[in-house]
Each structure stands twice: as C-alpha cells, then as structure tokens.
Amino acid sequence: MSDGVTIRRMTEADLGRVYALEKVSHPVPWSQASLQRSFADHHSFVLIKQQQIVGFAFVQKIxxxxxxxxxxxxxxxxxxxxxxxxxxxxxxxxxxxxxxxxFLEVRASNEAAIALYQSLDFNELGVRRNYYDTPTGREDAVMMAYTVS
Ligand SMILES: CC(C)(COP(=O)(O)OP(=O)(O)OC[C@H]1O[C@@H](n2cnc3c(N)ncnc32)[C@H](O)[C@@H]1OP(=O)(O)O)[C@@H](O)C(=O)NCCC(=O)NCCS
Known part of the structure; x- marks a missing residue:
C-alpha cells in the first residue's frame, strides 16, 4: 500500500488515541478499562498513515x-x-x-465489516442469538472463520 502505511505493535502510549477511535466506531464501545485489559492480555497492533494512528486491532491467540x-x-x-x-x-x-x-464475531447489522471479512474469504459458521448489547436491547452475532492455507 502507498502513502507510507505501516503496521506496528501497539504501545501503552497509543491507548488514548485507540480509545478515541473505539468510542466513535461501535454502538457500544469498549471502556477504557476493557481496552487496557485487552492490551495487557492479547496481541495488539496499530495502523499508521502519515505518522498518525488510523486503525487498530486486538487479536487473541490460543x-x-x-x-x-x-x-x-x-x-x-x-x-x-x-x-x-x-x-x-x-x-x-x-x-x-x-x-x-x-475466528471472529461480528454484529449481524454490521454490513461493512461482514463484507470486509467475506472479501478476505472468511466463511460464516453460524449465529449467536442476542450476543451483543445495543443502545436499545440485544443483537445477534455472526460467527466467521478463515482457514489459513
Ligand atoms: C469494518 C471496517 C474496519 C472496514 O474498514 P475500511 O477501511 O472502511 O474497509 P475497506 O475500505 O478496506 O473495505 C474493504 C471491503 O469491505 C467492504 N466494505 C467496507 N466498507 C463498506 C460499507 N460501508 N458498506 C459495505 N461494504 C463495505 C467492501 O467489501 C470493501 O471492499 P470493496 O471496497 O472492494 O467493495 C470499518 O468500517 C470500521 O472501522 N468500522 C467500525 C468498527 C467495526 O465495525 N469493526 C468491526 C468489528 S467486528
């Protein structure tokens, strides 16, 4: 990818920016404490474009x-x-x-993310009923998987 886009491991100093992005990205965002816990417990990465964090990801490896x-x-x-x-x-x-x-779970209403995962050959495994909180109730999760070839 052009424009000097790079990926690196997240550091603790990134968490402020990561929280700011989280808050504007999900109907029920993770709290700062949840992000901090995920940072401590899992693998985390940031996407950098023109010296600015423009994305992040958390991955659990078992x-x-x-x-x-x-x-x-x-x-x-x-x-x-x-x-x-x-x-x-x-x-x-x-x-x-x-x-x-x-593996991943995604909100059933999250068409952009589901299309992204499908474009990378993730397959749907099934649905977990009422898995997510929403501002007004509950929402199903679609479970997806991608097998590394
Ligand atoms: C999901 C998300 C990460 C996608 O990031 P993005 O940089 O916009 O995605 P890309 O531009 O790389 O798009 C890749 C593919 O995803 C799909 N896609 C992306 N945005 C879409 C949209 N608004 N509607 C439908 N499909 C979309 C398309 O298939 C697209 O491929 P195409 O451009 O060839 O059609 C971004 O929308 C996001 O941060 N959403 C909020 C957080 C979130 O929901 N994360 C997923 C949690 S499970």
Missing part, C-alpha cells in the same frame, strides 16, 4: 487459533482499502506464524 477481537479504521479514513490491507497483513504477515485458523 495455540494455533487466532481470534480477532476488534478491528477499527478511523471513520475519516474508511472506504479506501485500509481495513482490508490491515487485516490481510495481520493474517498473512504480522501474525500468521503458527496460526491455522482465524
């Missing part, structure tokens, strides 16, 4: 399985291929050593 816990692109940067670039790089380069399968 043996040969990776679970994508969250991926976000800055709202003003969406729709230009950054999300696909970021996730593809995580799968193919940054993280793939020893990983045989990727």
């Amino acid at each position: 043996l040969d399985e990776a679970h994508l816990l969250d991926i976000v692109i800055d709202p003003v940067q969406r729709g230009h291929g950054l999300g696909r670039y970021f996730l593809r790089e995580l799968i193919e380069r940054e993280f793939c050593d020893g990983i045989n399968i990727w």
